[in-house]
Amino acid sequence: MATFATSEQLLVIIDPAARQTDGESVRIAKDVLSAGAAAKVCLPEGPEEFARALGRRGSRRPVVVGDDRALVRAVTLLHRARELAGCALSVVPVGDSGLAESLGVPGGAVAAARAVLDGAERRLDLLVDDCDGVVLGGLGIPPEPVRAAAAEPVAVAADRPWYRSLVRTLAPGRPRLAAVPAPGPSRLRVEVDGETVVDLGQPVEAVSVTPGTGGLARVEVRPLSLGAEATAYRASGQTVTVAGADFRYRADAAVAGPVRRRTWRVVEEAWGLTLPTAS
Structure with missing residues (x-):
């Protein structure tokens, strides 16, 4: 893990959803970070300003204060700009933080902010799909029942042409009252490094893919259980392809699809995240 110099400058980007969700945690995080380092604080009002602030970070180390969606948005922006390898990200979770904590x-704002100041960069593997989407923590098919999020349009920074490729899914969503129902069994073909793990003739209850270590993804396929519990199929590899009838999947904090085919590949040590150092 690479450590940071105490004189390093920070760019603290406070996601607008975090300010609405928990203003007190945001204030605490800002105070701790500003007291421990030279910090420039940005308060973007939407995705366009968020993208512009990140794109203009210069030599400052970016710190995202926000939920899991904000973290994924920052990684996606840097990945599509082909700047992810040279940029260590830090995050202070405010709001839904299951991904970040995993x-x-x-x-907690204080502990996370202290980790930003005193921690070190750890390189992590990343899943990248054939539409240039990223997965940090894992994906599941079908998606677990979740509260649907209303999509908001994404505006892009006119002075950074590569931001124009952003898609609507990068915008933070506001929860609706309706929930996404749990779908039934699916018939899918799952291939790992070109080898078929399960084919269309075998109904499956769930498929999960998570980036592991050493450039390999961990894949688990749970077939439909008829009576006795069925044994899950497990495999690991660099590429995973899922195909079949229209299916949706949950990638980190968002639900995507429907699609009929999607391939994910592992990029080893693709991005850096600041984490606490071992005591």
């Missing part, structure tokens, strides 16, 4: 980020 990656090792402390919960």
